[in-house]
Amino acid sequence: MNTSHTNAIAALEDQFGDLAPIKARIKQHHIETPSWAYGNSGTRFKVFPQPGVPRNAFEKLEDAACVHRFTGVASSVALHIPWDKVDDFSKLDAHAKELGIRIGAINPNLFQEEDYKLGSLTHENARIRAKAIDHLRECIDIANTVKSDIISLWFADGTNYPGQGDFRRRKRWMQEGLQACYDAMPATMRMLVEYKFFEPGFYHTDIADWGMSYAFCKHLGDRAQVLIDLGHHALGTNIEHIVAFLIDEGKMGGFHFNNKKYADDDVSVGSINPYELFLIYNELAAAEDDPAVHMNVAYMIDQSHNLKPKIEEMIQSVVNCQAAYARALLVNRGALREAQKNGDIVAAEEILQSAYQTDVRPLLAQLRSEMGIDPDPIAAFRASGYQNTINSHRDTNKSCPTAGYPV
């Protein structure tokens, strides 16, 4: 903590008083990272492989643990089945525990087998629909094994051309499949249902927007909720409004954080429109402050680290979430409410802007020091040698020492 930070912290305390309660909330705000973002990914034009990418689910957990080590708030990791399939999931669970993290949401994959070319739960062929349901049940079993209480569903189901599918029939099949999955869940498990505007379906997507996801979930029951991926909307969509709406309906289940400028670009969260990220967190922080609201939201990252080094980008993304949440906690809610009552638009806006424009980096640096981690996560990761280690071992097919990395 240098002089500059000391001055900056003093300035923050002058403005916001005791920072301890805010820091306490930020420390508790955990962001789940996805196993698949540690592996290679790309566009339809090219996947540029990166050095040191994990060779299996165990190594993915190690990279996730590394992100947790440098951020302190990434203590769980989402799995994608069958990409992360292992012979014995209890071993994977144990490995996570050893690494100081845990396994989070289980994500079935219903889009990479030949059978699913024209749909999974919504396929015309009853055999393929049944097969898809079986896979969902398999994922619930895995979730039970690894003590995860979330099954997180995204369907690529859709069509490319008018006439290709029967919308209403497909809707019925989707509801049936979701019901079968819902029925298979233990009472402690939640189902999160993601929606997407388009891609890979280029004409229609069976769950195309939050309204469809919401309707399916309402028919299922309380433990089915909507998952919002920030990149899955039409341009211009006011996502924070949807967040607030779903919170009020008790259907705000979780997030896939990332960012976009155009379509589902899956670039780093906060990299294109950080004010939007802040406004989303503003709704979440306001709801946390509201005693009438009961919510249980899973915060997860879902990105494609096509060009940036994967672990660095993940650390950067977790930090960006944290910064947005910190700014949201600085919003003076009483004054905001007063300005709204008075119809004072300028004042209301300036209250949000005042929190947003506050430089929260000194605050985050301080709380990291309090947590016993480096105040500058990216620099610390770069200095750690972790990337070199995995590059030299994984790419040469050697046994990689990261499993034993002190966390």
Added chain:
Amino acid sequence: MNTSHTNAIAALEDQFGDLAPIKARIKQHHIETPSWAYGNSGTRFKVFPQPGVPRNAFEKLEDAACVHRFTGVASSVALHIPWDKVDDFSKLDAHAKELGIRIGAINPNLFQEEDYKLGSLTHENARIRAKAIDHLRECIDIANTVKSDIISLWFADGTNYPGQGDFRRRKRWMQEGLQACYDAMPATMRMLVEYKFFEPGFYHTDIADWGMSYAFCKHLGDRAQVLIDLGHHALGTNIEHIVAFLIDEGKMGGFHFNNKKYADDDVSVGSINPYELFLIYNELAAAEDDPAVHMNVAYMIDQSHNLKPKIEEMIQSVVNCQAAYARALLVNRGALREAQKNGDIVAAEEILQSAYQTDVRPLLAQLRSEMGIDPDPIAAFRASGYQNTINSHRDTNKSCPTAGYPV
């Protein structure tokens, strides 16, 4: 019916067999026109006034009756309150009957009084919320008087800036207001709830998409349903999918037909993307053919006739709806279903395209002749002298003879 038409009809019969059942359905497909589209409208930059526009609700009905006279299928007219407010609505109702039409949906207006600058049902001020509810009740009374069974709600409620409004509070107020209106409706009346992506709210709109409208309606009951305005979506939205989804949910209540290239442009229906209009009608026609579906859809036009002569544009628009419906009725549903089952995307698409590419103008000309109206509505209107009559009388403040026009 000239030789060309005779040849064309013969070609259609060769392809589709007996056209009588199709013609019968088209004749029954009525499109409601809106009183407000007969008056001047424009953009925020300029309203270019047109000659002969109606001076009051009675004259608007006369123009609507004129559209019905030349199309045969525009037998009702929607009112906007207070724009169409008259001292005695039973007289207006009687006038409609004399003109051979009837009064359709009643549309409250909650956006043009100073009080509503920052909202109506969602206003922070309880007095203004109550005033808005009173206006809704007044409109229900008017609907009762004119024997209309639809109250059609669009709200300009929204905000322009982050922080201006409290999303969740506003949602609660919206639900309360809608509930008060719902409770005031007689058991025979339906409430249609419109949504809109943006404008005049430039940051958020309280009912921003079909999902919000759907959720409000679900909380209200069976007689609250969603109204789709074709111009109220984000670019790229698959509207026909939403139509099918709502049909299956029993929540497809009505349409405001128009078209757009960019935002809520309110240009003539079918003028920018006629294939989209066909695909929407395709879902409706398919649902009509499905005995399991019970639907009651109000088909209405809502456009801004900024540049085209208003009555001509309305006739053109009704005809465009009719043409789209006609093409949708030509779809070979059995073959389409078979292609879908087989996963034969090309065949399925070609079946739709085959119906769409069929030139239905000879068919429509023939059925108009059967209905006793001119086969070419726009030409007939132009030849009728109606526009000259209203121009010369209404603009010079003379009593206008159109009321007595033979219908």
Added chain:
Amino acid sequence: MNTSHTNAIAALEDQFGDLAPIKARIKQHHIETPSWAYGNSGTRFKVFPQPGVPRNAFEKLEDAACVHRFTGVASSVALHIPWDKVDDFSKLDAHAKELGIRIGAINPNLFQEEDYKLGSLTHENARIRAKAIDHLRECIDIANTVKSDIISLWFADGTNYPGQGDFRRRKRWMQEGLQACYDAMPATMRMLVEYKFFEPGFYHTDIADWGMSYAFCKHLGDRAQVLIDLGHHALGTNIEHIVAFLIDEGKMGGFHFNNKKYADDDVSVGSINPYELFLIYNELAAAEDDPAVHMNVAYMIDQSHNLKPKIEEMIQSVVNCQAAYARALLVNRGALREAQKNGDIVAAEEILQSAYQTDVRPLLAQLRSEMGIDPDPIAAFRASGYQNTINSHRDTNKSCPTAGYPV
């Protein structure tokens, strides 16, 4: 300057060293405000009038001078002809001088006369095209009288329907009209040519994007340049890229600052996507630092103050531009260039983010104090009583004392 500010300034100096050069550049960065934003405006649905709006061009200058008084960097005001037409423009010019400001860009209006319903420079009728050119020449005369060296052109010319206009003929007419205007300009005057994606044309706009504006300007000569209005692009457009491209082509002439979430919403600059505003300023600041670049950019605001109090919103907007420019000046260009050379995407991005996340409000407060104005412009304006004065005088048709307001 309270303790909090002192601490904050100290923190900035720790990080960025001597702030004086940065403050000097910010003080020289002037933003022109538009006369028309002080008057009433609204959407096509409703114009909500505000208290105290100016009754004529002289009073508009007074409000502009008020914005300058509280910001210190809004020393010129753009006029819109004929909205600001006065009998003697030299008197208006003198009035501006008395108020401590000057008249900036002259903006012709070719969209509010009946004649222009179907176009101005691109109208089919040669008489109307000639009339439009005459108006452009009249505006050049006015510019000469008020010693303005910029004529700023936006055309509403476009069509609403396919077939309505002949694109290539209209292009030729546009080029001819612009050439006639260009030929009438004195050698010291520049022409800025604005483009717009849509509205009020709902099918096509004759100058629809920067490429069309650029092509017209290239054919004209060096003193014709492109004007970028931030709200006039398709959603997703990378505006900062266009800025850089035009700078390199010597065609970056000026800006109309505002913001948008959907279409041409004309909301306050920086209110929806402040990072985008920063990235635009980043290109401008980088070009200023590049000795190879010669640019002469007019920075102007163009907004519709529909709901917020007009003068407050203008002050807020000027401040937002200033803050974005300040952040752009904090970018470490040497380090950024180095990161780009190394292909270190994370580092390059973090350098931009580091500048962007810096809280520049203490810096701006300090430089305002140095300029002899209040460090908090909005609060100072609210405390000044100016709004009350104009409300009570202008709305009651009294002579308003603001003309003599000390500036």
Added chain:
Amino acid sequence: MNTSHTNAIAALEDQFGDLAPIKARIKQHHIETPSWAYGNSGTRFKVFPQPGVPRNAFEKLEDAACVHRFTGVASSVALHIPWDKVDDFSKLDAHAKELGIRIGAINPNLFQEEDYKLGSLTHENARIRAKAIDHLRECIDIANTVKSDIISLWFADGTNYPGQGDFRRRKRWMQEGLQACYDAMPATMRMLVEYKFFEPGFYHTDIADWGMSYAFCKHLGDRAQVLIDLGHHALGTNIEHIVAFLIDEGKMGGFHFNNKKYADDDVSVGSINPYELFLIYNELAAAEDDPAVHMNVAYMIDQSHNLKPKIEEMIQSVVNCQAAYARALLVNRGALREAQKNGDIVAAEEILQSAYQTDVRPLLAQLRSEMGIDPDPIAAFRASGYQNTINSHRDTNKSCPTAGYPV
């Protein structure tokens, strides 16, 4: 030609008089198909392989020749280098001739080598820029060998994050690289420069819109022209307006036909918005009729046949282009011009709609019979057994008899 067709043709002749001149133009309207669309393609989520796909460039030519055989107007095929690289291009050229087709545009590939991860012509590293230029020169050599007079350039160059690249430096590098390529072309060769809104660059694309492509081409010279890919625009973009603008500037070089609903979906041309395709052809047909216009446009298809069988989709696409062109040729240009002069928007639009709504399938069937090919290309292809032949031979690594297929 059955009775229905005879009736339909009679109806067309009643309306449009002698159809021979129209048919003659359609027969001359050739559409180039791309070699790469015969191979497997998909989304970033999954490439679903299809049976019978070509194993090399020779077999791709055979499939292209098959499309030509069933459509009569697909007589050339575009190559992608290095995908279609062969040891001896003169053999490939000879193979094309034997198959009754010829090799068309040569398309370099600068996006699938590791070196190009961060750019090709715009890469920071001079070695990589030089390598990219070398590849362009290699492609010009190939073009010379196969007697192609078009080199068609699309660059994936762009960035994913703010700060990643220096826009102005990259612009200079792009211009330099294009100049080097231009200088290497023989005097008979044209360079077509494609642009794209986004993807794979998710923050910026170095040639992002037609304006950038146009500016680069202007700096190069007359033989550099713009290539329009229908899927490479922001949603809502009026493409036909750009077409007309470029025609007037002498810079309309070629098309990549396909369609989109959302992003660069690359679905079959005419499948999502067939009216837009018609309006584009309407500009082209009008320019053909204008003696003042000299244009030389390359008509090419560029699609991803992810789900539909590849050859069928190509045939369907060629037919869709043909149908759009046929409708455009039916537009009554004299009447349209008259309506435009009169400001009769409804009449102008109805003239376009009248051509568009005409069922041109009988006309196309007739001209195909005149050309000696089957009137129904898709049905004829399905009946031909070609697909079965390639499936059974290519997938089993047998020598495939299609090379000797009678064309």
